[in-house]
Amino acid sequence: MKVLLVAKAPVAGQVKTRLGAHIGAEAAAGLAAAALLDTIEACRASGAEVHLSLAGDLDDAVEGEAISAALARWTISPQRGNGFAERLVNAHADAGHGPVVQIGMDTPHVTAAALRAVTDALEEHDAVLGPALDGGWWALARRDPDVVRHVAQVRMSADTTHADTRRALERAGCRVGEAEAMTDVDTVADADLVSALAPRTRFARAWRLTQVGGTP
Numbered sequence: 001m002k003v004l005l006v007a008k009a010p011v012a013g014q015v016k017t018r019l020g021a022h023i024g025a026e027a028a029a030g031l032a033a034a035a036l037l038d039t040i041e042a043c044r045a046s047g048a049e050v051h052l053s054l055a056g057d058l059d060d061a062v063e064g065e066a067i068s069a070a071l072a073r074w075t076i077s078p079q080r081g082n083g084f085a086e087r088l089v090n091a092h093a094d095a096g097h098g099p100v101v102q103i104g105m106d107t108p109h110v111t112a113a114a115l116r117a118v119t120d121a122l123e124e125h126d127a128v129l130g131p132a133l134d135g136g137w138w139a140l141a142r143r144d145p146d147v148v149r150h151v152a153q154v155r156m157s158a159d160t161t162h163a164d165t166r167r168a169l170e171r172a173g174c175r176v177g178e179a180e181a182m183t184d185v186d187t188v189a190d191a192d193l194v195s196a197l198a199p200r201t202r203f204a205r206a207w208r209l210t211q212v213g214g215t216p
Helices: 017-023 025-045 064-070 084-095 112-121 145-151 161-171 188-197 202-211
Strands: 002-008 049-055 075-078 100-103 127-131 137-142 176-178
Touching: 002 025, 002 084, 017 025, 017 188, 025 064, 025 112, 025 202, 049 084, 084 100, 084 145, 100 112, 112 127, 112 137, 127 161, 137 145, 137 161, 145 161, 161 176, 188 202
Parallel strands: 002 049, 002 100, 049 075, 127 176
Antiparallel strands: 100 137, 127 137
């Protein structure tokens, strides 16, 4: 089992900008850092080989030292390409062949069990999608990295992203399975929901702090 985490360095003004419009760029970056650390922990607990495709520089990031320490023994490669879809294709190429589960840093409530369940679904499918409640997806698993190039033309961050990605994979000849649905954290309402679902996460603690006027 291999997990590919596609993430941005949590630099103020460059991450969680929708939340930042409500709580400020620095606080939003703190939330992103907490979410990334929660996600790294879930990936490690899954027992998988782990690969990070990173945009940006952790030296400039909130909690950069803590994140770097948490990434000890990970394989890390820089994101490359124009637009997220192209960067995603290249990230999968870097991760190599064989079963890979790709996730982002917007589901801090993800668990090791959820990641293993996506991998298990690859036993009967060529690709697996974990739908997000906003119409996107939180996980994309595949056996062959080449099939992801068919996703490069899919419009990301749209309410049709999941459906369009599924169709693209099916056109590539994949038998596509479905994992459990999750909430991506993009808005204040999302943050409230995810914090209630996983109150002991770093993200939930950071979110509660922002609600009383603090900075994560």
